[in-house]
Amino acid sequence: MSGSSDVHSDVDLAERLARVALNRLAEPGDIRFTRLVADLGARVVYEHLVGGGGDSELRDDVAIRLESLDPAAELDRADRLGLRFVVPGDQEWPEHLDGLLGAGAINARGGVPIGLWVKGPLRLDQLAHAVAIVGARSATSYGSQVSAEIAAGLVRSGRCVISGAAFGIDEAAHRGALSADGPTVAVLACGADRVYPAAHRRLLSWIGEHGLVVSEAPPGGDPLKVRFLARNRLIAALGAGTVVVEAALRSGSLSTAAWTERLGRPVMGVPGPVTTAQSQGVHEWLRLGAAQLVTCAEDVAELVGRAGEALVEDRREPVKPRDRFTVRQRQVLDALPVSRGVGADAISSGAGVGLREVQTTLEGLETRGWARRDEYGWRLAATDGA
């Protein structure tokens, strides 16, 4: 069977064709269809729709689409376009999409996809540890830079980067992954054979040849605005967590964050200047505790990693020599004049440390090159540069 993964699949042809048909009849992620298919199976739902009889809103909605339905021809055509149709039961089917079963609906979109059209050498079932990076189309140069750096860092630690191929943060994430010669997945709202936005023709062509282009929309499908709602749920569900790099308060990328939260996977936010609108949505999620702050790929890996893996150490600067002294030694050090020396009694008074301890400390400081004697008494020999 062409255009499918049935070489490694328990899915029979009738089931696959029913899913191809339903995928074309239903709007991507329409919760009415995904729920029915999950509850009754694809063939029962399909037969109900083609069988006619009785009234239903579902049947009204698909009536005209039914007229031109030819799932076998669709699979053949898709095969010629280099697309394959992956459905539950195929070896390539990513089990972690099942999380969508319990994640409810947003704007009447939700549920496990009926099937996914994919193009490229990567396999969907290799994405369990992939990370989604999403954000503003009108990204700042700062946001694009950070998006690309985090993507490249994730790739270097062996992870795949998922995004939506939009302008701005998405584009930077894909390019960052590619710059590190790593795998990246573009999830589209239009058909996997289409190019949207048009300016990303070469980027999407590259991803289709070296990574994976994924869509829930049927081949040829338009990038209708409502389809981005369903697409964002897939970006969230295909990854182990989602990083939002820049997002204004109403950014669509926050719907990807909302889906990630519903899936119980980590939502991560990269902070930015509080003075740019593009970071306001991220800051709001961080402020409310709905997202966790990340600054680099290591932070991300810690949050999406399996236990014991990729834990970030506390970040510390190197210890300065002065820090190795005790507080009492530092009191003596602080009381030493930088120019003309003074007596140990003046240092004792200045430091508030007893005279005998001052004398012992001064000798120690002298040995280590911090204090020295002149004709008047004790003075500082070196500064610690602070």
Place this chain on the structure above:
Amino acid sequence: MSGSSDVHSDVDLAERLARVALNRLAEPGDIRFTRLVADLGARVVYEHLVGGGGDSELRDDVAIRLESLDPAAELDRADRLGLRFVVPGDQEWPEHLDGLLGAGAINARGGVPIGLWVKGPLRLDQLAHAVAIVGARSATSYGSQVSAEIAAGLVRSGRCVISGAAFGIDEAAHRGALSADGPTVAVLACGADRVYPAAHRRLLSWIGEHGLVVSEAPPGGDPLKVRFLARNRLIAALGAGTVVVEAALRSGSLSTAAWTERLGRPVMGVPGPVTTAQSQGVHEWLRLGAAQLVTCAEDVAELVGRAGEALVEDRREPVKPRDRFTVRQRQVLDALPVSRGVGADAISSGAGVGLREVQTTLEGLETRGWARRDEYGWRLAATDGA
């Protein structure tokens, strides 16, 4: 009695003089002294030190300072400098400093101050709702701008701003408060009569005339490095919470944050670009959940406010007209061509919405000016600008 607040005080002269003396004998915030005074009272500790007899590290440490001690003369001298000495029992004593009793020690510094030297018309007991703003001396222009804006916003909402008069974030916080004609408090590591850094002579002079300059160090005291440890604990303890605007990983302002945490008061962090070192310390505190993210004065007021006060609403952008449609109406809208019209059946197929509902919806959209008819069928009449 000059140089004191004893007009409104239950503190007798012997107690006050004992505290003036102990304040000069002990290093600011030396936990050995502050604990003893809390446990035994100032007069007992003072008499032990001047009484001599027996050995003790404490007595050794203060031996030379004891020789030149004259607390009555010190009060007189301070009075001439415009300083007053505020001690527990004075009406002006800020009760909320008592939080330091249970906050332990950092680097052998801690506890309730033996007394505070202050200069200026503000009163220490008016600071219960004040907010500390601290951060990097080598601040970026972004950090300074945000520091000043948050300070001005807090002042406009009736709060006082506390900081350390250092270069960078501190300076910007004071200036932001002053720009809004508001009260501000500078807590110094040197004596309240000294100027540190020297470049801030006019700033400190202004604060001393219109706000308050505070120090635990005795008049004339040097700004020794170790004294900043004790000073930072006071900045934290005098305020209701601390905002860290920029701080590198080893910034001293993080010790103010650590004191704030020990006091059980909110530590707040302003995010910035992950690409600047000056925000790394703040991001680390936010990442570990030790600080809460704030972006503006309103966020700060919400966290330090009393219950029910100054709650920030969820930030939302205005709703766009398109968002008022149902998802099904939007499906129809999305399926409308922008140029030459098409029949309702084509729209039904494109939208995946039943023909009758499409027709009703199109008429509704036409009435509201979104759809119109041409000789070929239905098309979009207006764009929603998205």
